[in-house]
Amino acid sequence: MSFAEQLHRLQAFLDADELHDEALDYVAAHGYLTALSICAETVPDREWIDALFAEPPHYADDAxxxxxxxxxxxxxxxxxxxxxxxxxxxxxxDLDLGDDPDDSELRGWCIGFMEGVFLRESAWFENDEEEVSEMLLPIMVGSGLFDEQPEFADIAADANLMDDMIVQIPEALTALYLLLQAPDEKPAILKPRHH
Structure with a gap:
């Protein structure tokens, strides 16, 4: 079975209604796995899989x-x-919260990402708290989880500002990855590549 087919089956499984209410659907799971891939501390597979499902799902069989x-x-x-x-x-x-942000896939992705961050919060912020917080901002804004905080409420109230932040998510991910996974490589990006 190709990886694409496996993903298709995974998506159908994660998006099914039978899963626990707090389990992550496919798009949220993608965000969650993205955060786990960026985090400097490796979370054991068993731990993050169990957290993703909230409670063990009902599988058809062992296979x-x-x-x-x-x-x-x-x-x-x-x-x-x-x-x-x-x-x-x-x-x-899509990098778009649409007319109803709470229903948008992007919001789900951002929430999943933040769930991944919360799994090892200290590992994210222990070295470059300010820089990491700044890079996480577009994702935090997209998640809507922080809208009760005044600074986030202000951003959420400004559709153009929201859009400007949301489109920065891919860049922010790359920056976070370099910062947390390859902190020593930063200057190398500025040097010409030797082939």
Whole structure:
């Protein structure tokens, strides 16, 4: 079975209504795995898989159980490779909150990402708290989780500002990845590449 087919099956599984209310759907799971791939501290597979589902899902059989978990682990590795490449990171949804942000896939992706951050919050902020917070801002804004805080409420009330921030998410992801995964490589980006 190709990776694309595996992903398709994973998506159908995660987007089904049978899952626990707090389980992440496919787009949110993608955000969550993106955060886990960026975090400097590796979270054990068992821990993040269990947290993703909130409670153990009802698998049809052991084969499905193994397949879904294996595909999640592969997807995480795929996302990590994307982050490490020179190409702009592509989200599995439009960079747009639409007319009803709470229903948008992007909001789900951002919430999933923040769930991944919360899993190891201290590891994100221990070294460059200010820089990381700044880079996380577009994702935090997109998630709507912080709208009760005055500064976020102000941004959320300004549609143009929201849009400007949201489109920065792919850039922010690359910057976060370099900052947390390859802190020593920063100057190398400025040097000409030697082939």
């Amino acid at each position: 499905q159980h193994q397949e879904i978990e294996a595909t999640l682990i592969q997807l995480k590795a795929h996302i990590a490779r994307q982050l490490a490449s020179d190409e702009e990171f592509e989200l599995p949804c």
